[in-house]
Each structure stands twice: as structure tokens, then as C-alpha cells.
Amino acid sequence: MTVKLGILGLGTVGTGTVQLLQDKLGRHPLLQEIEIYRVGVRSLTKPRVVELSSGVITTDLEAIVNDPAVDIVVELMGGLEPARTLILAAINNGKHVVTANKAVISRFGAEIFTAANQAGVYVMLEAAVGGGIPVVQPLKQSLSVNRINAIMGIVNGTTNYILTRMQAEGSDFNDVLADAQRLGYAEADPTADVDGLDAGDKIAILASLGFDGRINREDVHCEGIRQVTKTDITYAAKLGFVIKLLGIAQHLDTDNSQLSVRVHPTLVPQNHPLASINGVYNAILVEGEPIGRVMLFGPGAGAGATASAVSSDILSLVANLKTNTNKPNPLLACRHQYYSQITPISELVTRFYTRFLSQDQAGVIGKLGTCFGNYGVSLESVVQTGFQGELAEIVVVTHDVREGNFRQALAEIQAMESIDSIPSVLRVL
Numbered sequence: 001m002t003v004k005l006g007i008l009g010l011g012t013v014g015t016g017t018v019q020l021l022q023d024k025l026g027r028h029p030l031l032q033e034i035e036i037y038r039v040g041v042r043s044l045t046k047p048r049v050v051e052l053s054s055g056v057i058t059t060d061l062e063a064i065v066n067d068p069a070v071d072i073v074v075e076l077m078g079g080l081e082p083a084r085t086l087i088l089a090a091i092n093n094g095k096h097v098v099t100a101n102k103a104v105i106s107r108f109g110a111e112i113f114t115a116a117n118q119a120g121v122y123v124m125l126e127a128a129v130g131g132g133i134p135v136v137q138p139l140k141q142s143l144s145v146n147r148i149n150a151i152m153g154i155v156n157g158t159t160n161y162i163l164t165r166m167q168a169e170g171s172d173f174n175d176v177l178a179d180a181q182r183l184g185y186a187e188a189d190p191t192a193d194v195d196g197l198d199a200g201d202k203i204a205i206l207a208s209l210g211f212d213g214r215i216n217r218e219d220v221h222c223e224g225i226r227q228v229t230k231t232d233i234t235y236a237a238k239l240g241f242v243i244k245l246l247g248i249a250q251h252l253d254t255d256n257s258q259l260s261v262r263v264h265p266t267l268v269p270q271n272h273p274l275a276s277i278n279g280v281y282n283a284i285l286v287e288g289e290p291i292g293r294v295m296l297f298g299p300g301a302g303a304g305a306t307a308s309a310v311s312s313d314i315l316s317l318v319a320n321l322k323t324n325t326n327k328p329n330p331l332l333a334c335r336h337q338y339y340s341q342i343t344p345i346s347e348l349v350t351r352f353y354t355r356f357l358s359q360d361q362a363g364v365i366g367k368l369g370t371c372f373g374n375y376g377v378s379l380e381s382v383v384q385t386g387f388q389g390e391l392a393e394i395v396v397v398t399h400d401v402r403e404g405n406f407r408q409a410l411a412e413i414q415a416m417e418s419i420d421s422i423p424s425v426l427r428v429l
């Protein structure tokens with residue numbers, strides 16, 4: 001008997017997955033056991049690049065998740081609703097689920113995994129983080145005996161593609177975004193990519209896998225790349241950095257009582273392993289004990305890469321169904337019971353890069369230094385870089401400082417008469 005799939009969604013990832021599953025030659029023999037039984041879409045008239053037998057494509061997605069013949073529901077539609085409701089219905093009907101939907105998992109993971117554990121089914125999500133890169137299963141299995149200290153990475157292909165082209169070509173943000181959408185990397189609404197929310201969903205999921213507790217998505221501090229300008233990219237390069245949007249989950253102290261989970265554009269030293277990850281590629285650096293550092297690298301978005309992750313999850317479930325075991329596999333199931341306590345961003349200790357525009361007067365740099373000093377902020381470098389019209393441009397890099405102290409100093413500096421504006425504040429790795 002074949003294992004029957006009900007696939008919800010036939011867009012970029014759905015189409016890539018169907019193409020992979022239909023082209024079995026030279027791939028794992030278990031793929032022969034899979035039947036694409038139903039595919040749910042919004043529009044029956046939209047042209048499709050894959051051929052499916054008549055009756056397979058339907059707009060009745062509820063019928064798919066309620067159909068007793070369907071063994072595995074593969075949710076590739078995106079968005080919060082109706083995806084969440086359909087996933088829960090599939091679970092309650094005893095079906096295993098594969099999803100690429102980080103937005104749903106990061107917000108409703110507790111509800112979904114509790115339902116899955118009660119129903120004795122699995123929810124697999126390799127495609128939800130890092131696209132084609134195997135990172136979810138490695139964290140759940142191959143790396144799970146390590147004590148994890150930090151997980152940090154480039155987890156959004158669209159913004160990495162945009163930042164890379166802005167850096168290499170001096171291109172305009174909006175033109176590059178349009179290319180990322182055309183290539184199928186961006187979300188249907190690219191706001192989630194550009195504002196760091198997609199990366200926030202992904203680092204929340206990685207943190208829950210690595211640090212063994214549920215993450216309240218609202219506790220994840222998220223900043224996107226809208227404020228990153230060509231000017232900052234150029235200054236960063238002169239100072240020996242590249243600017244990357246990083247998702248970071250790390251213990252802030254040695255007794256592991258403080259966990260920081262956040263997303264923000266970051267000045268990364270040019271010799272750091274994440275600095276050379278360009279274009280749509282993603283990379284996730286895991287630091288654990290005793291393993292040390294492991295970096296997982298690969299294509300973070302796009303039809304084929306993401307289909308690889310989706311199909312590998314389907315294959316794991318098919319293997320499980322074929323071996324007919326009724327006992328839950330603890331390496332596939334979710335075992336979280338509690339929420340992790342997340343440290344507020346004001347408690348983070350980090351370096352900062354800041355660009356000031358000031359009146360061209362004597363003594364401005366001295367005043368900046370004094371004010372920073374009053375809040376315990378010590379400066380690693382201060383450079384008066386040039387002029388923007390009548391205004392002098394000053395770039396400062398601090399030593400490590402508690403973010404709350406730094407922000408207080410900035411508020412005081414902002415109010416100084418000689419300071420026109422503070423166009424950029426970026427954290428430094």
C-alpha cells in the first residue's frame with residue numbers, strides 16, 4: 001500500500017516538492033511508496049507547471065485534512081490561518097504533518113505539538129528553518145547530546161540576497177527586493193523578510209530546539225534591514241566588517257540563567273565564518289559542549305532547496321509508517337513542557353556602531369566622549385569620516401556595554417544642540 005499525501009499549497013515550495021516526488025530516478029527507493037493523492041489550492045484556473053491526474057487538485061482543503069485515506073498532510077500554503085486550523089484538524093484526525101510554515105510553528109507550536117503528542121502523530125518542520133539546509137533534524141538528533149551555548153546565523157535568504165547585492169553593486173534596496181521576489185525567495189508579503197520577522201520566527205524555533213524550552217515569540221526582539229544604508233555598508237567595510245541580518249540565541253552568562261533570543265542587522269568581523277555567507281545562502285553556527293563549533297551552510301530559500309527539506313521529512317514519516325511501530329519515537333516527537341525565560345534586550349551586553357551627524361563645531365567629539373563616559377560606555381574607535389552637506393559625520397564603535405546604559409547615553413546625546421541626528425545604530429558581533 002502506498003503512503004498517501006494531501007499537499008496544501010502548490011506555489012513555489014509545493015510545486016518544487018511535487019516535481020521532486022514525481023522525478024524518483026536516482027533518489028531514495030522509499031519514494032516509490034509515496035502517492036500524491038490530493039493537492040489543495042486557492043485557484044483552479046491558475047496555470048500550473050506540474051501535471052497531476054484529474055481530481056487530484058482541489059480547492060476543498062478541509063476535505064483533504066478530513067479524508068481518512070490521507071496519511072500525511074504536507075502544509076505548504078503559508079500564513080497563519082487557515083494553515084493553523086488545517087494542521088490541527090489533520091492532527092486530530094490522526095495524520096502526520098510536514099510543514100514549511102515557521103510563522104505558524106513559532107506562534108502556535110505549543111498548541112500544535114501538544115495536540116500531536118496527544119494524537120500520537122509527528123509534526124516535521126525541516127523546511128521551516130534554513131530552507132534546504134538540514135538544521136532542525138541535526139539539532140533534534142545528531143547534536144542533541146551537546147549542551148548548546150549559542151546558535152547564531154543568517155536565516156533569511158531574501159535579506160541576505162539584498163544586503164549582498166547592496167554591498168557588491170551599491171544597488172538600491174527596492175530593485176534588489178523585486179529580484180528576490182521574482183526568484184521565489186521572498187514571502188508573499190515581503191515585509192516579514194525585510195523587517196526581520198521571518199528570521200525572528202526561525203531563531204525562535206532554533207532556540208526552542210537548542211535550549212530545550214518553548215519560546216514565546218513575542219519575547220524575541222526583531223529589527224530588520226530597512227535602516228541599513230549604503231553609507232553604513234561602506235563605513236563598516238572600512239572598519240573591517242560586513243553587515244548581516246543575524247538571528248542569535250545565546251546564553252549570556254556562565255551559569256546559563258540568561259537566554260537572549262534576537263534578530264538584528266549586525267556588523268560581523270570580515271574574518272568571522274558568517275561574514276562570507278552571501279546571496280540567498282543561509283548558515284547556522286552552533287556552539288556546543290563538547291562538540292565546539294559546527295556550521296551548517298546551504299541554500300536558505302527557493303523551490304528545489306526547500307522541496308529537498310520537505311521531502312526528507314516526508315521520507316522519515318514514510319519510513320516510520322512502513323516499520324509499523326506504535327511506540328512514539330522520542331527523536332521525532334516534541335518533548336518541551338515549559339517556556340524559557342528570555343532576557344530583555346536592555347540587559348544585552350554588546351558592542352555598538354553608531355553614526356552621528358553634527359554641526360561642524362570644535363569640541364563635539366569631546367562632548368560625545370564625556371556623555372558616553374558618564375554612562376560607563378567606553379569607546380573603541382571614533383572617526384570623523386567626512387561631511388554630508390554642512391554636517392560633519394562621526395562614526396563611533398564602542399567596547400562591550402549594557403544596552404540599557406548605551407541607550408540612555410544616546411538619548412542624552414540626541415538632545416545636544418550640536419547633534420543634528422543619529423541616522424544609524426547597529427550592534428557589532
Ligand SMILES: NC(=O)C1=CN([C@@H]2O[C@H](COP(=O)(O)OP(=O)(O)OC[C@H]3O[C@@H](n4cnc5c(N)ncnc54)[C@H](OP(=O)(O)O)[C@@H]3O)[C@@H](O)[C@H]2O)C=CC1
Binds near residue numbers: 011127131184188301
Ligand atoms: N519560498 C521559499 O523559498 C520558502 C518558503 N517557505 C515556506 O513555505 C510555505 C509556502 O511558501 P511559498 O511556496 O513560497 O508560497 P506561495 O505563495 O508561492 O504558495 C502558496 C500556495 O498555497 C496556496 N494557498 C495559500 N492560501 C490558501 C488558501 N487560503 N486556500 C487554498 N490555498 C491556499 C496557494 O494557492 P494558489 O496557487 O491557488 O494561489 C499557493 O499554491 C510558507 O510557509 C513559506 O514561509 C519555507 C522555506 C522557503
Ligand SMILES: N[C@@H](CC=O)C(=O)O
Binds near residue numbers: 130155159198300
Ligand atoms: N522568505 C524566506 C524563505 C525561506 O524561509 C527567506 O527569504 O529566507
Ligand code: NA
Binds near residue numbers: 126128129130133
Ligand atoms: Na532546513
